[in-house]
Amino acid sequence: MSKILVTGGAGFIGSALVKKLAVSHDVVVFDNEFRGSFENLSGINVEQIKGDITNFSDWEKLPNDIDSVFHFGAINGTGYFYTIPEQVLDVNVKGVVNMIDYVKKYSIKDVLFASSSEVYGFPTNFPTSEKEPIQIPTPLNPRYSYSGSKIIGELLCVNNSQKYNFRYTIVRYHNVYGPKMGHEHVIPQFVKKLVSSDDFTIQGDGQDTRSFCFIDDAIDATIMVHNDNTITDRIFNIGNPEEVTILQLIKKLSDISGKNIQPKSTPQNNSGTKRRVPDITKAESCGYSPKIPLIDGLKITYDWYKTYYLNSH
Incomplete structure (x- = not known):
């Protein structure tokens, strides 16, 4: 049975994913409960470790026998993009840098990174496929603190995967919703x-x-695209x-x-x-259907x- 680390696993999407993964995997959840809560995982048999993804010393609390990292740790919520953009950037970028360092240290071979449809900025093609250019329209609008951090995260995953020989999967979520999603949406x-x-x-x-995607569909899609071994360009729109x-x-x-x-x-x-509106043809080729x-x-x-x-x- 493989062991999966889920950062941000007490949050909205993270906790829903953990519940599904825990059926057939050993799961370790790493979260500081900034937005989520370990109460979201009550009754689920997983290891819970409280810590801050921006502090590498907290990563040292984690096991050294992880097979896969699912990186969901981030500050999300439109209200935060405007009120604490510097913190959004700090947490979301440092978190990925530390995640990559952890992956390198323990020679982990599999990473899934939670990105966002926000990376497309102002797309010009609809439905929008993964081939659409990603962009930061202007650094002057604090809204783009989040999309900018996700673009940097994608760059870190793709480029480090080549040097350190791990497989990456990037999932760009499109307006995932459902109970317990927080109040900033x-x-x-x-x-x-x-x-x-x-x-x-x-x-x-x-x-x-x-285009809103219900949480159960988003989780099914995430697992399906992660488990696919046929597609080499591993960036996927997740949505409906x-x-x-x-x-x-x-x-x-x-x-x-x-x-x-x-x-x-x-x-x-x-x-x-x-x-x-996402083009989900690529995810559909892995078996996903909302x-x-x-x-x-x-x-x-x-x-x-x-x-x-x-x-x-």
């Missing part, structure tokens, strides 16, 4: 407005589009190409809630791309957050 923010406010204001005209405008998303959530919402618009500042339609995933997510927000008051 659009779907939980909309649910909170539906549950606890009569004021439903959005930035912009609501015509921007996104079901594209909706923000207004359509609000309509679906309001239908689920039973409320008739007429959102009010305010000017949009420092916004991202107008469209985001199973959860958006309306079903939204219902599950809405119910969880509604209970959470009502109980937190």
